[in-house]
Amino acid sequence: MKRRSFFSSRAGKSLLFGIVGVTVIFFIPSIVVSPFRTFFGTAALPFHNVLSFAAYHTRSIGSFFTSVGNLKQNYERVSAENLVLRGKNAALSEVERENEFLRRELGVLPRERFRLAASEVIAIDSTSSGTMIVNIGEEQGVRKGMAVVSGPGVLVGRIVETTTLSSSVLPLSNPKSVVNAVETATEAKGVVRGEYGTGLLFDMVLESDTVREGDDVVSSGLGGDIPRGLFIGNVTRIEPSSDRLFQKATLASPLRYDRLRFVFVVLDERR
Amino acid sequence: MKPTLFRFLFFFFLLVAEVSFVSPLVAPFSIPLLLSSLVSLSLVRGFSFALPWALVTGILFDLTFSSQLGVSSLEYMGAVLLFGFASKRIALGQGRWKLIFFSIAVWILSIVFRMFEALLPFRSFQESIFFFESLSAGAWGLFAGSGIVSLLVFVLVFLLVRSFERYLSLFENMPLERASSL
Known part of the structure; x- marks a missing residue:
């Protein structure tokens, strides 16, 4: 009796189909994929919108119940922070007055720094890259490489892909993300990279530069579309690298990238 | 045709x-639902x-997140093959123990896939080294935390898929053979 080969069986045919399919897909150029991505993104958008809306509301109800126990502690912490902030506010008011005076003297008008486009996070790839999908795209003027911020100038990440009505955001916490940064107090320059888990790493800082715990790190505006001065995080721990040429520091970000709901895309910087 | 369409819609809605x-609901933990x-x-x-x-669902996932097309398909197909063979070979007595064993295996596999994505050839060797260096205590904590939820989710998803396939088998001339052994 003649024995059938593995590839003539149903299992073998499926396996062959899978191998050939994946091989072909791997080598399809992105220009061919782009229309499919736009079509699928647009078709799935209403479902993403509805389910993300449901998720955020379910989460807010859940957080309300879990936060009840922490209210007293939070109240005490916020009261203490309030005192500190009132002191800082008084000092900043003085600086603001001085700034207004200087602007008047120099004839410089006060201005909003960025032109922003508001958007909502409608999907998160939490199983691998942490990439977020936001509900604005090319139609709203979003382009690849643009910076994404949350609230008053806190950097979230950058746009890595756009379709007509949606865009993908690579958050700073992804190890693929690299942003040129500078420490505000000492002007030490380096790059901020994502760290698996939740942290950020201020890396490639020259050993001769000074980095201090607690100092702010902001984007340096070098080499890309990310403007200078967007807040990234505070230095929490400093350690020398193994080659002793550079030092690196762990940063504490004020944001939880996986908990963001509303973000803003920096369309351009007003000059 | 009808069962195929239903199955496509099922995986599409699972993806969404x-x-x-x-x-967004369970962040920062990750649940490998698909x-x-x-x-x-x-x-x-x-x-x-x-x-x-696995091929189709992987393509849909990669289209959604603008990642390299085919990566998720490769992962899913690998998982399907592995579990398809393993289910024939592994004898663990009662069905519920098999289910728990497979749910733990799925969770471990989801961690392996994260590492696989970091080590893909189109990324540099330097980046791969960085990935392992930067697997901080926080990351391991997240992996462990995701495990407990993943186990529960797998059991629920398995029961859902089995019921769904039982329903679809009414339209197809294809009885479920393995479901009864689990």
Whole structure:
């Protein structure tokens, strides 16, 4: 009796189909994929919108119940922070007055720094890259490489892909993300990279530069579309690298990238 | 045709549910909903049946997140093959123990896939080294935390997929063989 080969069986045919399919897909150029991505993104958008809306509301109800126990502690912490902030506010008011005076003297008008486009996070790839999908795209003027911020100038990440009505955001916490940064107090320059888990790493800082715990790190505006001065995080721990040429520091970000709901895309910087 | 369309819609809605509902809800933990459903399909119907669905679902996932097309398909197909073969070979007595064993295996596999994505050839060796260096205590904590939720989700998804396939088998001339052994 003649024995059938593995590839003539149903299992073998499926396996062959899978191998050939994946091989072909791997080598399809992105220009061919782009229309499919736009079509699928647009078709799935209403479902993403509805389910993300449901998720955020379910989460807010859940957080309300879990936060009840922490209210007293939070109240005490916020009261203490309030005192500190009132002191800082008084000092900043003085600086603001001085700034207004200087602007008047120099004839410089006060201005909003960025032109922003508001958007909502409608999907998160939490199983691998942490990439977020936001509900604005090319139609709203979003382009690849643009910076994404949350609230008053806190950097979230950058746009890595756009379709007509949606865009993908690579958050700073992804190890693929690299942003040129500078420490505000000492002007030490380096790059901020994502760290698996939740942290950020201020890396490639020259050993001769000074980095201090607690100092702010902001984007340096070098080499890309990310403007200078967007807040990234505070230095929490400093350690020398193994080659002793550079030092690196762990940063504490004020944001939880996986908990963001509303973000803003920096369309351009007003000059 | 009808069961195929239903199955496509099922995986489409699972994809949307994973990225738009489950992920924001359980963040920072990650729940591999699609992986669990494809593994369940492989256990219920056999790997030769689940393999094309792994390919299609992977493409849909990569189209959603603008990642390299085919990476997720490769991962899902690997999982389907592995579990398809394993379910034939592994004898663990009672069905519920098998289910717990497979749910732990799915969770471990989801961690392996994260590492696989970091080590893909189109990324540099330097980046791969960085990935392992930067696997901080926080990351391991997140992996462990995700495990407990993943176990529960796998059991639920398996039961859902099995019921769904039982329903679809009414339209197809294809009885479920393995589902009864689990």
